[in-house]
Amino acid sequence: MAVQRRIGYWLVELDRLINERFEEDLAAGGLGRGRWQILHSLSDGPQSASDLRDALDAFLTDPAEWAAELAAVLAGGLVVEESGTLSLTDAGRATHDQAWARIGARRREMTEGITDAQFAETMWVLEKMAANMAGAEAVR
Template identity: 50%
Template sequence: MAERRIGYLLKELDRLIEARFDDDLAAGGLSRRHWQLLHTLSEGPRSADELRDALAPFWKAEREWEIEIRDLSSAGLIDGDAGAVALTAAGRTAHDETFVRIAERRRAMASGVEPGQFATTVRVLAQMIGNLAGGGRAGELGSN
C-alpha cells in the first residue's frame, strides 16, 4: 500500500516545501531564483558563466537569468567586477538572514524524525530516483 501512496506523499511534501520556503524567502523580499543565486555566491565570487551553469537546471528561459541578475544588482545585493559576480555587504546580510529562516524551516520540517531515519529516507529516495532515471526495469520491480 505504501508504494501506491508514495507519489501522493512526495507531491504533497514538495508542494508544502515550496509554499513554506517561498513564504520564508518573501519575508526577505527574495524569490526562489534570487535565493539560489545568493546562496551560490555565498561560497565566493563566480564568473557569470559559472554562475549561470551552476543554476542552469532552474532557468526556464535565458531571459529569466538576465532578469534575476538585474534584480539583485539593482537591489545592491550583488556586484559584477573584473568578470566575477559577488555578494555585496548588503547581499551577504540578506543571505545570512534568509539562511537563518531557511535553516529554521528545515529543522521544523524534520521535527520528530531521528537523524538516522532522515538519512535513510534520503538514501532511499536517491536510490528510487536512480532506479527510475537509469531507464532500467529496477524501478518497476516490486512496485505493483
C-alpha cells in the same frame, strides 16, 4: 474508513509543501527563487558571471530570466560585478544570511521528531527508489 494514501501522494504533497514554505521564507526577505540562487551561489565566494550562469541553468525556466534576476540583485545593491566577476555586497551577505536562517529553521521544523538515523535512512530509500525507477523498463 479513512483513505490509505500511497507513496505517490506523500511525495507530491511533501514536494508541494516544501516549495510553498520555501517561497514564503524567501518572500519574507524580499527574494524569489532566482535571486536566492544567485545569492546562495555567491555566499561561498566570488564567481565569474558566466560560471554562475552555467551553474544556475537548471533553475532558470526562461532564457531572459538570468538577465532579469542578475539586473535585480545588482540594482538592489546585493551583488557587485567587477571585471566579469560577481560577489556579494555586505547587504547581499546580510540578505542571504537572514534567508538562510529562515530556511534552516524551516528544515528543522520539517524534521521535528525524526532522528538523524531515520532521516538518513529515508534519504537512502528515496535515492534507491529513484535509481530503481531510472533503470526500470516499462512493464507490459
